[in-house]
Amino acid sequence: MSDDSPSIEQLRQQIDALDSQMVEILAKRAEVTRQIGIYKSKVGLPVYVPSREAELLATRRQQGEQRGVSPDLVEDILRRVMRESYQTQNEQYVCTNPAVKNIVVIGGAGALGKVFVQMFRRSGYHVSILEKNDWAKAPDMLANAALVIVSVPIAITETIINQLQHLPHDCILADITSIKQKPYQAMMDRHQGPVVGLHPMFGPDVSSLVKQVVVVCHGKQPDAYQWLLEQMKIWGASLYETTAQEHDQAMAFIQVMRHFSSFVYGNHLRQENPDLQQLIALSSPIYRLELAMVGRLFAQDPSLYADIIFNNRDSIELLKRFRDRFDDALTLIESKDKAEFIKQFFMTGSWFGDYAKQCLKDSKKLLLKADDDRTFD
Amino acid sequence: MSDDSPSIEQLRQQIDALDSQMVEILAKRAEVTRQIGIYKSKVGLPVYVPSREAELLATRRQQGEQRGVSPDLVEDILRRVMRESYQTQNEQYVCTNPAVKNIVVIGGAGALGKVFVQMFRRSGYHVSILEKNDWAKAPDMLANAALVIVSVPIAITETIINQLQHLPHDCILADITSIKQKPYQAMMDRHQGPVVGLHPMFGPDVSSLVKQVVVVCHGKQPDAYQWLLEQMKIWGASLYETTAQEHDQAMAFIQVMRHFSSFVYGNHLRQENPDLQQLIALSSPIYRLELAMVGRLFAQDPSLYADIIFNNRDSIELLKRFRDRFDDALTLIESKDKAEFIKQFFMTGSWFGDYAKQCLKDSKKLLLKADDDRTFD
Numbered sequence: 001m002s003d004d005s006p007s008i009e010q011l012r013q014q015i016d017a018l019d020s021q022m023v024e025i026l027a028k029r030a031e032v033t034r035q036i037g038i039y040k041s042k043v044g045l046p047v048y049v050p051s052r053e054a055e056l057l058a059t060r061r062q063q064g065e066q067r068g069v070s071p072d073l074v075e076d077i078l079r080r081v082m083r084e085s086y087q088t089q090n091e092q093y094v095c096t097n098p099a100v101k102n103i104v105v106i107g108g109a110g111a112l113g114k115v116f117v118q119m120f121r122r123s124g125y126h127v128s129i130l131e132k133n134d135w136a137k138a139p140d141m142l143a144n145a146a147l148v149i150v151s152v153p154i155a156i157t158e159t160i161i162n163q164l165q166h167l168p169h170d171c172i173l174a175d176i177t178s179i180k181q182k183p184y185q186a187m188m189d190r191h192q193g194p195v196v197g198l199h200p201m202f203g204p205d206v207s208s209l210v211k212q213v214v215v216v217c218h219g220k221q222p223d224a225y226q227w228l229l230e231q232m233k234i235w236g237a238s239l240y241e242t243t244a245q246e247h248d249q250a251m252a253f254i255q256v257m258r259h260f261s262s263f264v265y266g267n268h269l270r271q272e273n274p275d276l277q278q279l280i281a282l283s284s285p286i287y288r289l290e291l292a293m294v295g296r297l298f299a300q301d302p303s304l305y306a307d308i309i310f311n312n313r314d315s316i317e318l319l320k321r322f323r324d325r326f327d328d329a330l331t332l333i334e335s336k337d338k339a340e341f342i343k344q345f346f347m348t349g350s351w352f353g354d355y356a357k358q359c360l361k362d363s364k365k366l367l368l369k370a371d372d373d374r375t376f377d
Numbered sequence: 378m379s380d381d382s383p384s385i386e387q388l389r390q391q392i393d394a395l396d397s398q399m400v401e402i403l404a405k406r407a408e409v410t411r412q413i414g415i416y417k418s419k420v421g422l423p424v425y426v427p428s429r430e431a432e433l434l435a436t437r438r439q440q441g442e443q444r445g446v447s448p449d450l451v452e453d454i455l456r457r458v459m460r461e462s463y464q465t466q467n468e469q470y471v472c473t474n475p476a477v478k479n480i481v482v483i484g485g486a487g488a489l490g491k492v493f494v495q496m497f498r499r500s501g502y503h504v505s506i507l508e509k510n511d512w513a514k515a516p517d518m519l520a521n522a523a524l525v526i527v528s529v530p531i532a533i534t535e536t537i538i539n540q541l542q543h544l545p546h547d548c549i550l551a552d553i554t555s556i557k558q559k560p561y562q563a564m565m566d567r568h569q570g571p572v573v574g575l576h577p578m579f580g581p582d583v584s585s586l587v588k589q590v591v592v593v594c595h596g597k598q599p600d601a602y603q604w605l606l607e608q609m610k611i612w613g614a615s616l617y618e619t620t621a622q623e624h625d626q627a628m629a630f631i632q633v634m635r636h637f638s639s640f641v642y643g644n645h646l647r648q649e650n651p652d653l654q655q656l657i658a659l660s661s662p663i664y665r666l667e668l669a670m671v672g673r674l675f676a677q678d679p680s681l682y683a684d685i686i687f688n689n690r691d692s693i694e695l696l697k698r699f700r701d702r703f704d705d706a707l708t709l710i711e712s713k714d715k716a717e718f719i720k721q722f723f724m725t726g727s728w729f730g731d732y733a734k735q736c737l738k739d740s741k742k743l744l745l746k747a748d749d750d751r752t753f754d
Contacts, residue, residue, distance in 0.1 A: 008416055012429070014409045018402050019437050023451055025402070027444040029395045036388045045385075052389070060396050067404040073461045074400055077454050079749040084450045201661040205741050211751045215659060240658050250659045253651055258667050260710075261638065264703045267721055270728035271702065272695070274630055280732070281617050282592060282627045284578040286670070289743070290635050293667060295736030298729050302722035306715045318649070319707055325648065326641045326700055333637075333693055338683045344644055345679035351647035352675050355657070359672030362750070364582050366666070369746045372456040373739070374588045 026081065033085035037092070044094035047086055048210045048236040076369075086210040086236060093234050095124040097227035100146040106130045106160060111204035112176065113151035119209065119235055139166050147228060149198075150175040150183070154307035161186040169193050172225045176200055179251065179311055180217050180244035188219055195219030196228070197244055200237075210236030217244045251308075252315040259305050260319060262297045269294075285367040403458065410462035414469070421471035424463055425587045425613040453746075463587040463613060470611050472501035474604035477523040483507045483537060488581035489553065490528035496586065496612055516543050524605060526575075527552040527560070531684035538563040546570050549602045553577055555632065556688055557594050557621035565596055572596030573605070574621055577614075587613030594621045628685075629692040636682050637696060639674045646671075662744045 006014075040047065060078055061071035108117045108129035120127045128141050142148060143166055150173075152160050157177045167173065172194040175183045184197040197217035206212055214237045216229065229239060242250075269276075283291060297305065309315070332341050349356055383391075417424065437455055438448035485494045485506035497504045505518050519525060520543055527550075529537050534554045544550065549571040552560045561574040574594035583589055591614045593606065606616055619627075646653075660668060674682065686692070709718050726733055 005416075006412070008413065008420075008422075011409055011413045011416065015406060015413075016433070016436070018406045018409070019433070019455065020440060022399065022402050022454070023437055023440045023444060023446055025395050025399050026441070026446045026450065026454075029392060030446060032388055032391045032395070035383070036385065036392075039382075039385055039388065043385075056393070056396070059393070060400055063397060063400045064403070067400060069400060069403045069407060070461060070465075073403065073457065076457050076749075077399070077403075078396065080450065080453050080457070080746075083745065083749050084447060088447075201659065203661070203663075206748075207745060211748060213658070213661070242655070242659070246655070247659065250651065250656055253646070253649070253656060254660055254664045254668075257642075257645075258664060260706065261642070263718075263722065263725075264699070264706050265634075265638070266725040266729070267706065268634075268699050268702045269630070270725045272630070272698070273728075274627065276729070276732060278619070278623070279627055279630060281590070282578065282619070282624065283631055284580070284590070286580075287631045287635060289740075290670060291631075292736040292740050292743075293663070293670070295729050295733045296740045297733075298722065298726035299733035299737040302719040302726075305722070306718050310710060310713060310715055310718070316707070316710055319710070321649070322641070322645050323700070323703055323707065325645045326703065329637065329641050329644065330693070330696055330700065333687060333696070336687060338687055341640075341683050341687070342679040345640065345675065345682070348640075348643040348647045349675035349679075351650075352643070352653070352672050355653060356672045356674075356676035359669040360676040362747075363666075363669050363673045365750065366669075366743065366747055368460065368584060369457075370739075370743055371583075371588060372453075372460050373742065 029081065030085065030088060034088070037088075041092040041094050044096075044234070046234055046236060047093075047208070053082065083207060083210075087207040091122060093119070093123040093231075096230040096234060097146075098124070100125055100227075102141075102145050103127045103147045103149070104130055104141050104145045105149045105151055107150065107152035110151055112200065113149075115200075115204055115206070115209075116149060116151065116176070120231075123231060123234070142166050142171075143168070145171050147172045147174065147225075150177070150187075152177075153303065154179055154311050155303075157183045158186045161190050164190055167191055167193065170224065172196065172228060174198055174225070174228070178255065178308060180215075180247040182311075184217055184219065184244040191220075194221035194224035196222070196225050199247065201240075208236060211238065212236070213238050213240050215239075215247055216241045217247060248312065249314070252312050252318050255308050256312050256315040257318065257322065259297065260309055260315075262294045263305070263309075265294050266298055285371055286363070289367065289370055406458065407462065407465060411465070414465075418469040418471050421473075421611070423611055423613060424470075424585070430459065460584060460587075464584040468499060470496070470500040470608075473607040473611060474523075475501070477502055477604075479518075479522050480504045480524045480526070481507055481518050481522045482526045482528055484527065484529035487528055489577065490526075492577075492581055492583070492586075493526060493528065493553065497608075500608060500611070519543050519548075520545070522548050524549045524551065524602075527554070527564075529554075530680065531556055531688050532680075534560045535563045538567050541567055544568055544570065547601065549573065549605060550596075551575055551602070551605070555685060556628065557592075557624040559688075561594055561596065561621040568597075571598035571601035573599070573602050576624065578617075585613060588615065589613070590615050590617050592616075592624055593618045594624060625689065625691070629689050629695050632685050633689050633692040634695065634699065636674065637686055637692075639671045640682070640686075642671050643675055662748055663740070666744065666747055 057075050057078060060074050064071045064074035103120050103125050105113050105117050105127060107113045109131050117127050130138055130141055148171060150157060150160055154177055170193055173187050173191040174196045176198045177183045178199055180197050180199060187195045196219050199215040201213040214232055216239050434452050434455060437451050441448045441451035480497050480502050482490050482494050484490045486508050494504050507515060507518055525548060527534060527537055531554055547570055550564050550568040551573045553575045554560045555576055557574050557576060564572045573596050576592040578590040591609055593616050
């Protein structure tokens with residue numbers, strides 16, 4: 001190598017200097033987004049403005065292209081940075097109904113309850129938390145509540161709703177349970193005033209409500225709880241309206257089927273008892289991800305999953321039909337009928353339509369991101 | 378708001394200016410990593426140096442902390458940037474065996490074959506591709522081959538190996554099939570010279586071989602193919618040694634079980650025929666990801682999956698035991714035995730051990746990344 005070409009140490013110093021500048025830019029950017037957050041909370045603008053985000057990304061992708069930097073790299077980085085700014089930009093949100101005196105969250109000390117308590121408080125509402133030991137205080141707390149949100153385990157949701165007394169006639173009654181028909185019916189029966197069923201389609205570990213979906217099952221007097229829906233939109237949530245029945249049918253597919261399959265798969269592994277470390281080492285990114293989807297279940301609270309699975313009685317028939325289809329497919333393999341396997345594969349591919357291609361594209365992107373975090377020694 | 382506070386337009390212009398600087402830094406960084414790549418390829422250093430990566434991340438995390446920027450944000454961005462640099466930094470790799478005259482990749486025009494052809498060529502080797510229509514040229518091509526890699530569909534791997542003639546006695550024979558016992562045995566029987574079985578644990582869409590696993594099943598004369606293993610390490614791959622039998626047993630769990638379950642789940646959805654758009658809309662990030670894992674299967678070539686599932690005969694018994702465990706779990710639900718469900722849940726949790734917690738942590742991180750890509754209007 002010629003004498004005037006930089007050494008590897010010099011090149012690495014250049015990298016370090018550039019990375020250091022990058023961190024400085026992130027610090028400056030956080031300060032500006034903080035100011036934007038203050039502005040938005042004063043004016044009442046939502047945190048997430050899709051058109052602004054799309055325009056920002058398009059401009060930078062174009063710049064990347066001109067400067068020989070992969071536009072996808074630019075977009076990935078900016079999206080990650082924006083996630084952070086959505087999360088930190090708003091210490092305060094605009095309050096869509098300053099007339100509200102008090103909000104009571106029953107079970108507000110639970111994981112998901114806490115998220116809502118925090119969001120309401122950041123939006124300037126007074127929030128009281130009612131936990132099982134405070135039940136004696138319930139009459140006082142509920143007496144001046146403008147909104148009561150039930151955020152308790154599925155198994156006791158109906159019982160708690162049925163115990164509610166002294167709710168003001170104009171108080172909104174809402175729940176955030178992951179099943180909807182039974183709590184909905186209980187609320188409709190119990191309360192004369194406004195009622196709405198909600199299912200936040202995310203766990204307590206979300207970094208913000210931006211781009212998260214909340215299912216809304218309209219109950220009674222929607223005009224009275226419109227401010228609540230607007231408040232969630234201010235937080236960045238996307239609302240999806242459906243009926244309690246449609247919701248529960250969809251959940252039989254989504255929650256029950258997946259949790260149940262993961263439960264069986266985990267039990268299967270335990271009983272077969274393969275060398276887990278070897279399985280992990282031998283797994284490609286996609287299998288590692290699938291294994292992680294099973295493993296993660298067992299790091300969580302079994303009661304939650306038992307409640308979800310045992311409380312959706314319709315799902316037993318669905319699971320039985322799944323079992324029959326499993327048997328059908330086994331027969332294909334035993335009889336070595338590869339042609340029929342391929343035929344069914346194509347039929348199901350057609351059923352998924354363009355979504356299958358989208359899944360492949362999205363999962364490829366995500367697997368690359370999963371790989372970013374790998375470390376080897 | 379006071380007159381001297383900046384308007385939202387001014388704040389957004391500040392963001393745009395900072396983002397523009399970030400793209401400029403990325404462009405400069407790419408130029409430096411390109412130079413590092415040239416240096417490494419001359420000196421023969423591997424692309425991925427774990428200690429350098431760890432140190433770089435630690436220093437920037439610390440800077441982030443000092444400047445009030447989330448260290449996790451800094452690390453996520455740097456890891457994404459490093460992925461890009463691993464991918465682009467090396468147009469050339471050092472060649473670990475310049476004495477090699479010719480490498481033949483049978484099926485080298487296929488998706489995964491192409492990856493290896495490109496990597497060998499970038500490392501200065503002469504590579505010939507043998508496709509089914511070129512079989513007449515095979516004797517000439519193979520006569521001076523130092524390495525022959527079989528990269529053809531599983532169903533014809535053994536046939537192709539058995540057709541190999543005129544291999545020089547010192548030529549290395551290797552395959553990259555996703556099952557190992559049968560091709561391994563066929564190669565051992567067919568060839569007197571060096572033999573090694575390989576299974577690259579990644580798909581053709583990897584951005585580079587950095588941090589990707591390649592399974593190595595040693596055959597004959599390991600000293601003779603040591604340069605090949607070293608070459609893959611130069612590319613950044615992590616080698617995992619095991620026997621063909623252990624590999625195939627693990628794959629019954631990893632590949633067959635998962636592909637088969639996804640196949641059945643897809644068929645189940647098609648036959649139940651729920652509103653797919655509604656399912657997607659009602660899915661939380663984790664369910665969307667799980668659905669995507671099923672959907673992606675059906676956007677791919679059914680023959681590949683048929684081969685994997687139908688060629689691992691041992692797996693039928695494994696699948697039958699899975700079906701029995703599915704039935705056992707169904708019985709639990711029908712008999713409303715929540716206590717037994719929770720007991721089994723804990724047993725399986727113990728079996729997974731700390732890995733379950735790790736899965737939960739990793740998947741949370743990944744789900745946040747998946748959310749970054751969401752767009753709503």
